[in-house]
Amino acid sequence: MNAAEGKERMDIQVKICGLRTPADVAAVAEAGARYAGFVFFPKSPRAVTVAQARELALAAPVGLAKVALVVDADDALLQEITDNVPLDILQLHGKESVERVAEIRERFGLPVMKAVGVASKADLPALEAYGRVADMLLVDAKAPKGGALPGGNGLAFDWRLIAGRRWPVPWILAGGLTAQNVAQALRMTGARQIDLSSGVESAPGEKSPELIRDFMQAVRKAEAELEVPQI
DSSP, rough: TTTTTEEOOOOOEEEEEEOOOOOHHHHHHHHSSEEEEEOOTTTTBBOOOOHHHHHHHHHHHHTTEEEESSSSOHHHHHHHHHHSSSEEEEEEEOOOOOOHHHHHHHHHHHHHEEEHHHHHHGHHHHHHHHHHTEEEEEEEEEOTTTOOOOOOOOOOOOOOGGGTOOOOOEEEESSSSTTTHHHHHHHHHHOOOOEEEEEEETTTTEEEEHHHHHHOOOOOOOHHHHHHHHH
C-alpha cells in the first residue's frame, strides 16, 4: 500500500450562521456548507423574524441542515419558532443552565447545540457539563465583557486551550474564522466541524457569495493537507 492509499480525506463540515436572504441560503448551499444558521436575537444585525426564517428554511435544499440560534429564549418564543419554521437543530447561545438545556431538548423534540464561550482554562469544565445534556457543542470565543452580542463578534480565542481535547458529543469550532486562518485552526484544534458568520460578510449582516466561496475553497484545501492515516 502506498502513502496515498493509506490515508483518507478529512471531511470538514461547515456551518454558516446569520443568513438573512434567499440569496444567502443559495450561496451557502452551492458552496457546499452542511449547516445554515438563522439568528433569532433582535440585537444582532443578522436577526430574522419567524416569518422570514420560515421562508428561508423552506428555500433550503435537502441536505442543508437548518439551525435556529436563540439567546436565553423562553418557551413561548421556542414554541413559535418550532411551530412555524422547519428546523433540524436548536442552537442555544445564551446563559442557559445545564438543566435548561436538558429541558428544551426534551420539550421541543429537536437536537440541541449548546454554545460555550472560551477565553481560558477556567471555561473548559462547562464543555464537559453541557456535553452530558446537549447533542452537540459549539466551542466559541467568549464574548467581550459588556458586549451586546454573545457571538458573531469576529473574535478568535487561543486554540491551544482545546488542542487534542474531546467531549462526550460532536463539537463545532467557532470564533473569528476566516479563509486566511481556517487551516491553522483546523491543524491546532483537530476540529472536524467549523462555524462562522462575520468571516464571510462584506458588512455586518451582509453575506458575500465571493467570501463564502473563498472560505469553502480554503476549507477544501486544508482538508487535502490534513489527510489522516487509516487505522
